[in-house]
Amino acid sequence: MKTLTLEAPAKINLTLDILGRRADGYHDMRMVMQAVSLGDTVTVAETTGGFSLLAEGISLPAGKVTLEQLAAEAFFRRLDRLMPGLEVRLAKRVPAYAGLGGGSADVAAVLRCLRALYAPDLPRQALEEIGLEVGSDVPFCVRGGTCLAEGRGEILTDLPPLPDCAIVLCKPDFGLPTPELFARVDGADLGSRPDTAAMEAALARGDLAAVAACLGNVFERMLTEDEGAEIRSIKEALLRHGALGAAMSGSGPTVFGLFDDRQKAVRAEEALEGRYRQTYLAAPVKILENME
Ligand code: C5P
Numbered sequence: 001m002k003t004l005t006l007e008a009p010a011k012i013n014l015t016l017d018i019l020g021r022r023a024d025g026y027h028d029m030r031m032v033m034q035a036v037s038l039g040d041t042v043t044v045a046e047t048t049g050g051f052s053l054l055a056e057g058i059s060l061p062a063g064k065v066t067l068e069q070l071a072a073e074a075f076f077r078r079l080d081r082l083m084p085g086l087e088v089r090l091a092k093r094v095p096a097y098a099g100l101g102g103g104s105a106d107v108a109a110v111l112r113c114l115r116a117l118y119a120p121d122l123p124r125q126a127l128e129e130i131g132l133e134v135g136s137d138v139p140f141c142v143r144g145g146t147c148l149a150e151g152r153g154e155i156l157t158d159l160p161p162l163p164d165c166a167i168v169l170c171k172p173d174f175g176l177p178t179p180e181l182f183a184r185v186d187g188a189d190l191g192s193r194p195d196t197a198a199m200e201a202a203l204a205r206g207d208l209a210a211v212a213a214c215l216g217n218v219f220e221r222m223l224t225e226d227e228g229a230e231i232r233s234i235k236e237a238l239l240r241h242g243a244l245g246a247a248m249s250g251s252g253p254t255v256f257g258l259f260d261d262r263q264k265a266v267r268a269e270e271a272l273e274g275r276y277r278q279t280y281l282a283a284p285v286k287i288l289e290n291m292e
Helices: 067-079 102-118 124-132 138-143 178-185 196-205 208-213 218-222 225-240 262-273
Strands: 003-021 027-047 051-056 085-091 146-151 155-158 166-171 245-248 255-259 278-282
Touching: 003 102, 003 138, 003 178, 003 196, 003 218, 027 102, 027 138, 027 166, 027 196, 027 278, 051 067, 067 085, 067 102, 067 124, 102 124, 102 138, 124 138, 138 146, 138 155, 146 196, 166 225, 166 262, 178 218, 196 208, 208 245, 208 255, 218 245, 225 245, 225 255, 225 262, 255 262, 262 278
Parallel strands: 051 085
Antiparallel strands: 003 027, 027 085, 027 146, 146 155, 166 255, 166 278, 245 255
């Protein structure tokens, strides 16, 4: 029976800008996205029938069709083949509802496993299109590396890789549902916007300090006073410990800091994890093309 295990790297947003609401209810985005080494491990195995999803560490919604199943169905529809019995096993490490794309990364890893097992010649572009049927961040998670993401998040342009660095990620205990944050954006004044062009130029120069100086996320301006105060206090703690820059990722609430010194990053992680259980040390992950 066919079986394959792949890593499912989470993502952070080096920049996140929202250009406007679209007629279909989604928002047009301009984001610089980066895959990170904090990730889940995903195994896809062929079985004699049906679809099942097993996850350590998280409880699965009973009787609900999961995004993993929707992705697998879309994959075999695209191949015009009957879906075999499949079991997907997740070893979860990425916190959920955290702005790190953990769910999207799992779906993307399922698709990468299915391609390797059943259709190795299927172009990556096709896999990204199938991913978009399930979620806006899935195409980037199929690709990994460093990308400019536009449209809903599916129009991807590869960028030069983030220079080698240590990344500390810290998730405070409150949740910020993505649709609710997008709803807060509508009609709101987003104020000054992240400078995406400056971020692209900093990446092109391989200048980590300049990348860190350009980090920005418009969702940070949509937070309540209490949420904003907690995000600011984590950013300040990261900067005090030597981060070159810090920002919230995606629709939050995870905050990350970029360090050019691993020792400083380790000390920042140790200092923050006393207060925030979900604190992690990670590194950038390059494009995933050859990782299967
Ligand atoms: O695409 P996905 O299902 O991950 O999106 C979750 C929700 O986030 C959408 O239902 C929508 O409310 C919001 N969203 C958006 N614009 C995007 C991506 C997501 O408004 N580009």
